[in-house]
Amino acid sequence: MSVQKKKARAGFFIILPSLIFIGIFVYYFIFLTVRTSTSNWNSFSALVKGEYQFVGLRNYQRLFKDPRFQTDLWNTLFFTLFFLAGCVGIGLFLANIIDKKLKGSNFFQNLFLFPMAISYVVTGTVWGWIFAPGNLPSDPQGINLLFQKLGLSKFQWMWYTSTKSIGKFNLALIPVIIAAVWQMSGYVMAMYLAGLRAIPEELIEASQVDGATGTQIFWKIKMPMLRPITLSAMIVIGHMSLKIFDLIYAMTGSGPNNVTDMPAIYMFEQMFRSNRYATASAIAIIMLLMVAVVIIPYLYYSFRGSK
Amino acid sequence: MAEKASKTSTIVYYIILIIFTIFYILPFYVTLSTSFKPFEEVSIATMWNLPKKPSLQGFKTAYRKLQPNLKNSFYLTIPATLISAMIGSINGFALSKLKFRYSNFLFALILFGMFIPYQSVLFPLIQFFQKTGLYGTIPALIITHVIYGIPITTLMFKNYYEEIPDELIEAASVDGANVWQSYTKILLPISIPGFVVVIIWQFTNIWNEFLFAVTITSDPTKQPITVALVNLAGSQVVQWNVQMAGALLAALPTLIVYIILGRYFVRGLLAGSVKG
Numbered sequence: 001m002s003v004q005k006k007k008a009r010a011g012f013f014i015i016l017p018s019l020i021f022i023g024i025f026v027y028y029f030i031f032l033t034v035r036t037s038t039s040n041w042n043s044f045s046a047l048v049k050g051e052y053q054f055v056g057l058r059n060y061q062r063l064f065k066d067p068r069f070q071t072d073l074w075n076t077l078f079f080t081l082f083f084l085a086g087c088v089g090i091g092l093f094l095a096n097i098i099d100k101k102l103k104g105s106n107f108f109q110n111l112f113l114f115p116m117a118i119s120y121v122v123t124g125t126v127w128g129w130i131f132a133p134g135n136l137p138s139d140p141q142g143i144n145l146l147f148q149k150l151g152l153s154k155f156q157w158m159w160y161t162s163t164k165s166i167g168k169f170n171l172a173l174i175p176v177i178i179a180a181v182w183q184m185s186g187y188v189m190a191m192y193l194a195g196l197r198a199i200p201e202e203l204i205e206a207s208q209v210d211g212a213t214g215t216q217i218f219w220k221i222k223m224p225m226l227r228p229i230t231l232s233a234m235i236v237i238g239h240m241s242l243k244i245f246d247l248i249y250a251m252t253g254s255g256p257n258n259v260t261d262m263p264a265i266y267m268f269e270q271m272f273r274s275n276r277y278a279t280a281s282a283i284a285i286i287m288l289l290m291v292a293v294v295i296i297p298y299l300y301y302s303f304r305g306s307k
Numbered sequence: 308m309a310e311k312a313s314k315t316s317t318i319v320y321y322i323i324l325i326i327f328t329i330f331y332i333l334p335f336y337v338t339l340s341t342s343f344k345p346f347e348e349v350s351i352a353t354m355w356n357l358p359k360k361p362s363l364q365g366f367k368t369a370y371r372k373l374q375p376n377l378k379n380s381f382y383l384t385i386p387a388t389l390i391s392a393m394i395g396s397i398n399g400f401a402l403s404k405l406k407f408r409y410s411n412f413l414f415a416l417i418l419f420g421m422f423i424p425y426q427s428v429l430f431p432l433i434q435f436f437q438k439t440g441l442y443g444t445i446p447a448l449i450i451t452h453v454i455y456g457i458p459i460t461t462l463m464f465k466n467y468y469e470e471i472p473d474e475l476i477e478a479a480s481v482d483g484a485n486v487w488q489s490y491t492k493i494l495l496p497i498s499i500p501g502f503v504v505v506i507i508w509q510f511t512n513i514w515n516e517f518l519f520a521v522t523i524t525s526d527p528t529k530q531p532i533t534v535a536l537v538n539l540a541g542s543q544v545v546q547w548n549v550q551m552a553g554a555l556l557a558a559l560p561t562l563i564v565y566i567i568l569g570r571y572f573v574r575g576l577l578a579g580s581v582k583g
């Protein structure tokens with residue numbers, strides 16, 4: 001056997017245990033969840049009896065008719081849109097300023113990134129306290145109290161307990177989006193910063209010699225070169241957003257009329273509070289499909305490009 | 308440096324940076340100032356004020372309540388981090404230096420595991436631990452984090468090893484080293500920076516993780532710190548200074564790691580996106 005063949009064979013056997021574990025704990029378990037999601041296991045006794053009764057897509061059909069789940073899907077959509085826009089916008093903006101290499105920019109860079117080291121649970125606990133509205137108008141709390149002190153009382157509102165909405169967009173999501181952007185925008189900034197630093201200086205200098213202005217350089221040279229980074233950032237933030245759980249759980253829960261409810265929260269309640277395993281599994285599979293729509297093309301294109 | 312900023316634009320940049328600094332520091336300020344307040348100073352009306360008489364009462368109470376859970380988190384995070392780093396390293400070696408047929412495809416199959424919502428494996432996972440009698444234990448959480456950590460640690464090490472020239476390994480095999488020796492004698496000794504990045508990344512993620520923690524453990528004495536913090540913050544009788552001190556205690560280990568090894572932390576963040 002040639003050295004090359006020996007090596008390839010060794011490589012395969014090294015990966016094999018991981019493949020088996022991932023095969024069982026990811027793919028087989030997903031299959032089991034799909035199986036549960038098409039069953040009648042919607043009570044503890046049904047589960048204990050363990051008699052599997054196939055009910056087709058009934059649990060899914062019921063979910064899509066369920067107003068709470070419809071709210072969850074709209075909340076996910078709007079949360080994802082604004083979370084993405086906030087992180088990419090702020091990340092790109094701050095990366096460009098940090099990249100000017102002003103005095104102390106290293107300090108700012110580290111500061112903007114530090115929320116990444118903290119768990120969503122801590123973020124949710126602290127921001128939950130900051131955005132708690134208090135009893136308006138007599139006993140404001142948190143930001144509302146700060147507004148009062150600054151003479152901005154007219155901006156006081158119910159924050160994440162508000163049931164107001166614009167179309168399908170629940171305004172109560174705004175504080176949650178702010179907390180999420182606080183946590184992740186520094187990460188996107190770091191990604192863009194790495195991208196900006198990889199742009200060859202000669203390219204910028206040459207275009208300056210040709211008389212390009214700063215704005216032109218940004219839109220015509222930097223932005224196109226940062227496109228892959230924007231894509232990566234959107235994938236990372238986007239798939240995170242579709243399965244957001246910890247932050248909501250620690251910060252607001254479902255909220256009044258489910259204004260801050262998300263599929264992951266609903267799934268958790270169905271599974272662990274109501275013992276509706278089949279419904280919970282159906283929600284989980286819908287979440288998986290949403291993530292897969294984003295991730296599979298990404299993985300496909302990433303690997304098609306490489307040898 | 309590209310363009311030399313003029314004086315006015317420099318001032319504008321600093322103003323922008325300071326505004327964002329306030330945004331990023333705001334929660335930190337509230338947490339810190341509240342956690343150092345003695346019980347008699349804790350009131351909603353003064354939540355934005357600095358403590359008049361700083362006190363450790365909040366921290367003492369929070370530590371007394373959370374100490375077992377902090378310990379659980381260390382028991383869980385340290386072994387899970389080390390084991391998953393080792394698995395990632397050997398996998399990364401195989402996938403970068405011992406390429407075999409379909410290795411890229413199999414790698415993509417593994418990698419998909421890092422993106423899935425864990426809700427989609429949660430129910431079978433809990434049933435698995437119930438059947439094996441591990442449900443509710445720290446080892447169950449360790450196993451969980453090691454297995455679902457395989458994709459990310461493998462990815463990070465694969466990217467890291469791909470930067471190392473193949474000739475190094477080839478030269479070793481010409482000298483008669485077998486595969487195992489070329490890994491332990493050649494690759495492993497130059498892997499330290501890779502390990503630092505992966506260990507920091509896994510430590511932070513496992514320490515901060517919540518979904519598995521809250522669903523795989525139910526006994527409060529077995530729960531990691533993130534779950535204990537949510538329970539602490541959810542109870543109406545616990546004072547705000549205790550809650551904020553608790554939040555700070557929960558965040559402290561990863562914050563310290565970030566402050567000391569921030570450079571590597573950033574590298575880990577960047578390695579976390581599929582194409583390095």
